[in-house]
Amino acid sequence: MINRQKLSAALEEYKKDFDSEWQDEKYKWQAVKCFQDNWDIDAGDFASMLAKSLEKTANLLASMNNFPKKMILQYAGEEAETVRAMFLRLYDESKEVTGRILRFQSDAQELCERLSPGYVHYQRPMAITAYLWLKYPQKYEMYKYSVSKAAAEYLENPYKPVKGHTEENIKENTKMIDEIQRAVIQDTELTAMYEAKLDTECCPDKSYRMIAADVLYYIAGRLSRKEKQAQEKWIGTDYNPGISAEKWEELFENEKIFNQTSWEILYRFLDYGGMATCKQLAVQYGGTANFYNSGATALAKRVSEYLNLDTEQKEKDGTKRYWTILFVGRNAENSEDGVFVWKLRDELKAALRNVDFSDTQLYAERSDMDTNGTNYWWLNANPKIWSFADIDVGEEQNYTMYNENGNKRRIFQNFLAAKEGDVIIGYESYPVKKIVALCRITKCNDGENLYFEKTQELTAPIDYAVLKEAPQLEKMEYFMNPQGSLFKLTKGQYHFIMDIIREENQKNPIAAGEKFTPYTKDDFLSEVYMTSEKYDALKGLLYNKKNIILQGAPGVGKTFAAKRLAYSVMGEKDDSRVELIQFHQNYSYEDFIMGYKPSGQGYELQTGIFYKFCQKAANNPEKPYFFIIDEINRGNMSKIFGELLMLIEKDYRGKKLILAYSGKPFSVPKNIYIIGMMNTADRSLALIDYALRRRFSFFAMEPGFQTEGFQAYMKKLDNDTFTALIEKIQELNREITKDASLGAGFCIGHSYFCGQEECSQVWMQLVVEYDILPMLEEYWFDEPSKIQKWQNVLRGVFNDE
Template identity: 45%
Template sequence: MIDRRQIYQDFQAAFPKERLVKMTLTQYTNLERQNSFCYWVESKTYDLGSIWGGSSYKFGIYEYRNKPNKNDSRIVSNDKYAWYNKYDKQTADEAFAIVRSTIFKIAEHAGKGELEAIEKIDELGDAYKWKIAFLYSDETLIPVYKRDMLVKLASYFGMSVTNKTKISDLQRFLIEQKGEKDLFEFYEELLNIVNELDSSNMEHKIWLYAPGENASKWDVCLSQNIMCIGWDDMGNLLEYSSKKEMATKLQDIYGKPGSSFKNDSLALWEFAYEMQVGDIVIVKKGQNQIIGRGIVKSDYTFDDSFSDFKHVRKMQWTNVGEWETVGKNVQKTLTDITKQPDSVKSLEKLFENKSQKQYWWLVASPKIWSFSKTPVGEIQDYTLYNDSGNQRRVFQNFIDAKEGDVVIGYEATPVKQVVAIAEIAKSADGQKIYFKKIESLLNPVDYSVIKDIPGLSGMEFLKNKNGSFFKLTKDEYNILMKLIRGGNPMHNPQYSETIFLDNVFIKSDEYNKLRNLLLAKKNVILQGAPGVGKTYSARRLAYSIIGEEDRTKIEFIQFHQNYSYEDFVMGYKPKEDGGFELRRGVFYNFCRKAQSDPDKKYFFIIDEINRGNMSKIFGELLMLIEKDYRGEKHQIRLAYNDEYFFVPENLYIIGMMNTADRSLAMIDYALRRRFSFFDMVPGFDSDGFKKYQENLDCDAFNRVIDAIKALNVEIAKDDSLGKGFCIGHSYFCNQESIDDMWLGNVIEYDIAPMLREYWFDNDKKFKEETDKLLSLIK
């Protein structure tokens, strides 16, 4: 349930009336979407009556992101602000002085109940000024500001309304109808009346909508409760009088006078003019997926405070999920499918039973059972009565839960984290309820984060933690899922051996050797000269084994001479308020993550592994990383807290070391015994690099690559150097085209300094090889 009174009080705290006279232009309007007066009145207090729609002109003066139309005689602008021409002011500060004074007058009149005085104010538009009046009226006005809606409600209650009936008279009449009822409860009644009247008088349309390419704006739509489309350079769509005028503007914007822009102009026109409040919007992703459904809640507006996709309507999203469609979705951004009854019926059927889904918060006590250790897919029962035979607290929740409902799994003290997502597998049978764990959270969400989020302050669990099974509202669930998905994304791009060989320039048989070596040994070090792609290859090797680009299953760190056990495993660290606390290190945390998901592979990547003191960093865990000492049966007690700990069998370690670094001593035996070593060599002869070279089609590039390959032969033969000093291919990668300047810079500033270090005692050799390379591009 929306707490409208709390929103009202929050606004009063943010902009008390006494502060209005000192409000600055930046406080009034800015492009930061959280803190301006305008943003508060239009968006943050949206549930106190909507003034959504139209353009930013209604604010009198506003900061813009895109320059307003210079042909619009209503507006004057400078390089940052636009304001009403009717103010007859040359500067933004002068114009804002009028706006600020007007707002203060409205607030004063509202507080005194002087509605006729507000009626006479014409410096601001009606809806905007009446919402300001409500916000400073001490709840003596109705939070409805548009005349047509006020007329509709007044007529419903029996008022004889004419064109001359003033908004002040409509407000007074409706306040009389409220009687002794709470204002916001009465407002809820008014909204229901309007919805019923609208439903009986209008046949709503059904729209199929794409929120950006591959649904790229869907998260924004959900978080802001909006739908939005692009073509921002068009500006406010209400300034166009026809689809033809829109198409002409699109031709001008994109420099394509011969293109019809038929579909684009149709989408824009329909979004601004034909879509109506109450229409149904079904959201698509790609050709075969539906991801949501909602109801249009506002008129169109051009919101310049968004960085892109500024054409916006407010939405109430009723269904969020993923559903596969039988046929292919149309490719357009917006399509009216109202007259396609078979398609509409098929799509609406996807949401059957989904609209009745409920959301729950289940608390597990780690002393009794662990939500995090319960295997995914396992069905768990939960008794409706405690050990004393008494009903569990909020017993009705257990009765109301139905099969298919979503459950957020929370572990109580000492864990105090959301650790899993589950679903009700079977409704209560009188003695037990049954749920199935469907996902382990690799990155749990802390209670400390949840308790401080305003939108979750009304959670049953937060109000009274006594109990185990609590109801969540849809809004609460959406906020929690946004937190969860921030660290636990649902889908990752697929990644295969073929993609690896396209990205990483090594030969196919070498890839298979490396992959099999890592899986068998569990610990591998990639060694080679700078530029052979060790770091680049390590991540992609992990992705190729996982099968997708899942960053949650990879941890990347770099060793250095000061890296310690306290950083890596655990140790005491100073606190901000003084003293010390025991903190767990990156390897400890990653091992725990892998332990909680034993069926999946995890990869710990260490760059510059030979720069750290392995015995000092790993401590007692140096033995546990060995293949034969993995798993719980080999657990040992940690030095700092006597906790039993083991390195899981599904964790793989990939190290990287630079063989051309003369400053490092030989790698110690302890490290060498526990790792296999794989030589990374320049990939100039790999199929992937040859394909890359062929696509560039540059003679100078080809000559330089041939010379580098010949130079590598020289380096390999040099007794003071060897294969570990050969020049890698990565210096020449990731280019779509090549020119002589770029090639010269690579040779002069990347290759030459390396050759200088190689032949530091042979200036003639250094100069000879460098000049030879530079001569190839002259």
């Protein structure tokens, strides 16, 4: 039986997120309706009927490396009657369901061996249970191992799914959803919310089983992940300052410890719910992120000194983590505005609930000028004359106070009032009509020029229409009369615009001083299973060329190594400076750099992922950034990179080129490193484009069975069968290397055997049967005797068990 209390709390969270959850998941109800409207087992054209029935399944039957829908439709096109019979047996309710699922899977395997030898049929339990669910949504649901396992752990279900125990896993997953379904039926608020959302495009679900299944996915996808993050990542939980709620209330009376700033900070933390980033507080209540950061740290230090506390927690530089007296903390998620979350300690939060805050300001005062005298400006650039894109981040630029005729520029007093340290919103007028940059005044005018530098280029520019529609900005000087160059902003207008900028540019470079988990060469070698010499060569190659491709056989850990190589060069695990994408045959320049895409008003020019990443790196030029491309040789390189083929070269980094779509200059920053991955054993891929090849260095990754890291991992598992299996895999690799039609690039990689805390025979057999042997069948498709030999050798490892 699951933990009913946790389920009840989960349902409350689900209801809070119901509107957004329904928006994302409604397609499932539409998929069921589409299936049931079109399904006809007796259809004359079975293949067409099946395709129509599965038309709206979207990612349910297709994902990045899993294509059950594609393969079952292919088989239906070639042998319609065979597939029809498979579905007849699957939908035969007189027989036990798990047996039907396994029969469908074995029938698909027979079809695969006959119609597409060397390929995969993808008809696994998740796809087959999806077929069952589409037909009988009131009785069945999709089963996915990872989802079932995460939900079972969160709900404290006595049974936890075990890899390889498919029949039992499906049965227990059904029981778990049965319990959720009963709870959903009793929750009249939730059922009413659900009924209100159903429309004619959706399959009605009077039993509420589909909503119960969605709750299961919600628990696994959101709540389970949140819980694990809360358990694993809070810094300071292992330190107890020993201050009770009563002691805190006593300390509150000491004015030498608690000043007005302290009360404002704590009041705002409490009002926000007791947990927030400094940036979130700054946006909500005013002030700067540093006001909260430095103010809270100063308060904690005063408490420490007064009580003579031994603060054991240390920062990387050796200084004490005073803030852990007041808070516990963790790194913020991508969805959270800010980079570090502070949470009030329970005792402090309890004490603060008894404080009278009537004399404390919840919201900071917002005058037109900061207390340090900072002014706010809107600088208008005419792209026909000059553009913010012409200026690099950190580059100083002068702006004349007189036009070409020698006349004073409009609102001349603004040029006279602007002074060093003032901040600027950088806007480009027609045809761009967007805020594109942030700047600051570097020195006062000299009578002829105003001097400023660009501090940040926005990865997501802000459109004029968004600003113009905001009533908070209707009195903005630029909107009242847009003729001119430099316009005054009130502090309120500036902060409102910055709120919009922050919301649209959440992945901007992190604030200085934020802490990340250190990551060294030793950390890399302990995880990646590469020799120290190889690592040094790889790192040197990356520094020298800036563009490298990791090539190797399946399972050598190319993607895993790429990200950890980035960490080791950065010296820390800072994911904000790493971007990972995967190329495919339809990937285009428009996805990668920029292009016109549909919008509410027709088509608009939108920037792609690499363009935005370059802007992001340019905003933080002192730190390295890493752009990682999986399956780099699956895309059309010339089509995707376009004019960037030249700009990514090391010697052309930082040099500007006019882009075809925008007509504006663009450069690839010097601090970006590009790491591609390429599978040498995929016969279906063409050789990589030669124009791109000379711009990359190629590093061959090999199986790491003999490295110190893997040997230590094997010793930790301490399993004789595992050791014997690895010996046989190395023998197999020696034979593959000697094979003239294959070679070292087709060897079996070590990653197939990694990532296990405990080593079970079931797991090892699954790896052999469903990973290794199918690969050998593809390698030696015309040499069945070799396949048979290695089937006997690898299966023979388990005979003594």
